[in-house]
Amino acid sequence: MNNKRHILFLSVLVSVTLPFLPLLLWSFSERWFYPALLPQSFGLRGWSYIFGTVNSQILQALISSFFLAATSTLISLAVGVPAGRALGLYEFPGKRFVLLTFILPVIVPPLAVAMGLHLWFIRLGLAETFWGVVLVHLTFCLPYTIFVMRGTFSDYSPEFEDQARTLGASRLQVLSRVTIPMIMPGIVVAALFSFLLSWSQYLSTLIIGGGRMLTLPIMLFSLMGSGDRPVAAAVSLIFVIPAFIALLASAHSLGRAGLQGVR
Amino acid sequence: MDRLRLQQLTISYGEQEVIRQLSLSIADGEMVSLLGPSGSGKSTLLKTIAGLLPQQDGRVFINGESVDHLPAEKRDTVLIFQKPLLFPYLNVRRNIAFGLKMSGYSQAAVRDRIRKILEITGLEGFEDRRIHQLSGGQQQRVALARGLVLEPSILLLDEPLSSLDTELRQQMRELIRDIQKKTGTTMLFVTHDQSEAFAISDRVCVLLDGTLRQTGTPQELFYKPADPDVARFFGISNMIAGRVSGSRFRSRFVCCPAPQCPDGSAAAVIRPEDIEIVKNMADNCVEGSVLSVQFEGTATRLMVSAGDELYKILCFRTSHVAGDRIILRFPENRLHLIR
Numbered sequence: 072m073n074n075k076r077h078i079l080f081l082s083v084l085v086s087v088t089l090p091f092l093p094l095l096l097w098s099f100s101e102r103w104f105y106p107a108l109l110p111q112s113f114g115l116r117g118w119s120y121i122f123g124t125v126n127s128q129i130l131q132a133l134i135s136s137f138f139l140a141a142t143s144t145l146i147s148l149a150v151g152v153p154a155g156r157a158l159g160l161y162e163f164p165g166k167r168f169v170l171l172t173f174i175l176p177v178i179v180p181p182l183a184v185a186m187g188l189h190l191w192f193i194r195l196g197l198a199e200t201f202w203g204v205v206l207v208h209l210t211f212c213l214p215y216t217i218f219v220m221r222g223t224f225s226d227y228s229p230e231f232e233d234q235a236r237t238l239g240a241s242r243l244q245v246l247s248r249v250t251i252p253m254i255m256p257g258i259v260v261a262a263l264f265s266f267l268l269s270w271s272q273y274l275s276t277l278i279i280g281g282g283r284m285l286t287l288p289i290m291l292f293s294l295m296g297s298g299d300r301p302v303a304a305a306v307s308l309i310f311v312i313p314a315f316i317a318l319l320a321s322a323h324s325l326g327r328a329g330l331q332g333v334r
Numbered sequence: 335m336d337r338l339r340l341q342q343l344t345i346s347y348g349e350q351e352v353i354r355q356l357s358l359s360i361a362d363g364e365m366v367s368l369l370g371p372s373g374s375g376k377s378t379l380l381k382t383i384a385g386l387l388p389q390q391d392g393r394v395f396i397n398g399e400s401v402d403h404l405p406a407e408k409r410d411t412v413l414i415f416q417k418p419l420l421f422p423y424l425n426v427r428r429n430i431a432f433g434l435k436m437s438g439y440s441q442a443a444v445r446d447r448i449r450k451i452l453e454i455t456g457l458e459g460f461e462d463r464r465i466h467q468l469s470g471g472q473q474q475r476v477a478l479a480r481g482l483v484l485e486p487s488i489l490l491l492d493e494p495l496s497s498l499d500t501e502l503r504q505q506m507r508e509l510i511r512d513i514q515k516k517t518g519t520t521m522l523f524v525t526h527d528q529s530e531a532f533a534i535s536d537r538v539c540v541l542l543d544g545t546l547r548q549t550g551t552p553q554e555l556f557y558k559p560a561d562p563d564v565a566r567f568f569g570i571s572n573m574i575a576g577r578v579s580g581s582r583f584r585s586r587f588v589c590c591p592a593p594q595c596p597d598g599s600a601a602a603v604i605r606p607e608d609i610e611i612v613k614n615m616a617d618n619c620v621e622g623s624v625l626s627v628q629f630e631g632t633a634t635r636l637m638v639s640a641g642d643e644l645y646k647i648l649c650f651r652t653s654h655v656a657g658d659r660i661i662l663r664f665p666e667n668r669l670h671l672i673r
Contacts, residue, residue, distance in 0.1 A: 230415055234415060235432070237406050237407075237409075237411065237413040238432055238433035238480065238484065239437050240407055248432075249421065255423075
């Protein structure tokens with residue numbers, strides 16, 4: 072039994088990490104020509120290109136990607152958690168219509184959404200600004216957040232809040248000691264979704280940002296085009312880090328969800 | 335002084351009045367049950383007392399002071415719900431400590447009070463358990479401990495035993511009764527189960543259609559219902575219409591003394607188990623025929639038609655079958671008059 076489990080674990084590990092092996096090799100190679108199995112010479116040129124100079128473009132892109140994703144995530148949580156609560160707990164006229172409009176940006180091709188919004192953003196002076204890009208990212212992050220939180224809240228019993236209040240908890244204490252801990256697994260999953268969605272946006276950032284917002288995906292595409300494989304591989308690896316963290320964190324949060332009888 | 339006093343309380347959900355003009359007093363250390371069928375507004379009343387729902391009219395006093403302006407967290411009441419509602423991310427100890435922490439008790443005081451309440455509720459050794467490691471009965475016991483540890487002026491219990499199975503329910507009844515005696519906590523216990531209400535409380539209040547119909551000891555309610563609805567609620571469907579004149583009640587075949595009853599039309603009720611089946615005709619007797627026989631285990635339920643009326647009779651180890659002619663006797667001292 073234990074042996075079988077080890078085999079399963081190993082096979083999952085191998086199939087997940089195998090695609091990253093060539094990337095890892097590329098990022099540490101200096102010269103690697105066909106048909107050699109391994110690079111002819113190793114070096115740190117790829118990595119030092121990224122971290123070597125303090126003000127390197129890629130480091131800047133890393134920082135702006137991070138702030139963009141973090142801002143989008145925070146805003147989509149701030150809006151999506153109350154919206155998810157309303158949709159998950161209450162019945163009101165037009166609820167199905169509201170749900171449909173929320174899911175529209177996910178159904179409509181991103182190119183159409185971004186192109187359509189671009190015209191509006193130019194008029195409103197939001198094109199090529201940080202907040203303009205945050206807004207366009209929100210059109211993708213928000214639906215996911217709302218749907219995850221709606222699911223969380225449809226399993227949630229607001230009686231817990233009443234119980235806490237009769238035990239002497241003020242409204243603020245109810246929020247921080249009861250509501251948020253109860254929906255934490257949902258919040259974690261929604262935040263990861265939002266962060267990764269924003270982190271990997273290319274098209275919408277390109278159109279709305281108009282080349283002013285240099286994020287990691289935008290740098291990555293131009294590096295791929297330039298043919299500098301070692302640098303592109305190193306950037307790709309950095310690009311993947313949040314997804315790995317997300318994988319670990321969601322495993323942790325699912326463990327927590329087990330406590331609530333989900334498992 | 336009264337722990338809790340409700341004065342002309344009216345509560346509505348939207349247009350519909352759920353509780354109408356309800357007045358009730360509960361003395362210190364009393365254990366009172368509020369008994370009523372589901373949908374009679376019992377839970378709504380408890381939530382209003384706890385401050386979770388607003389009232390339309392009337393006032394709530396706790397320890398003689400009006401609490402109408404106080405939010406739920408500032409009222410000296412704790413409501414225990416039907417479901418245990420234990421916080422799943424906290425262990426047993428932290429669940430019990432929740433209320434104390436909210437009110438800012440010191441670490442030492444919290445530890446001391448928890449130790450005491452664990453002993454009273456028989457939960458010693460469970461402090462570090464996770465909630466999902468507890469059975470339904472244990473969870474409800476922790477919920478009880480979490481409320482009791484705050485030593486509220488009045489503990490409100492909203493059918494806390496209805497999610498448990500029969501045997502466990504019996505144990506929990508005794509436990510609650512026991513805790514109530516040990517701690518002297520004033521409790522208002524809501525239930526739809528008569529035997530639960532009777533077994534657990536000093537005084538029972540019957541709530542039907544949002545109004546308080548009768549308050550009294552379990553025996554008073556059971557044997558001397560105040561009106562036909564209360565009688566029916568306690569399973570008395572045998573009603574004999576008649577008249578009172580000169581302190582005697584008379585119907586076609588029943589006659590009994592009616593002291594302090596004003597003259598006029600009245601009805602006598604009798605519990606199904608108090609009607610006797612006799613061999614010979616005598617006073618207060620009527621002949622009838624058995625319509626149906628229903629064996630229920632301990633008792634057998636007979637439906638008897640006699641003189642245009644239907645009577646329900648509970649008897650033990652009977653051999654009657656449908657179609658039998660029998661004579662029913664209504665003992666004078668078992669008849670109870672209602673207006």
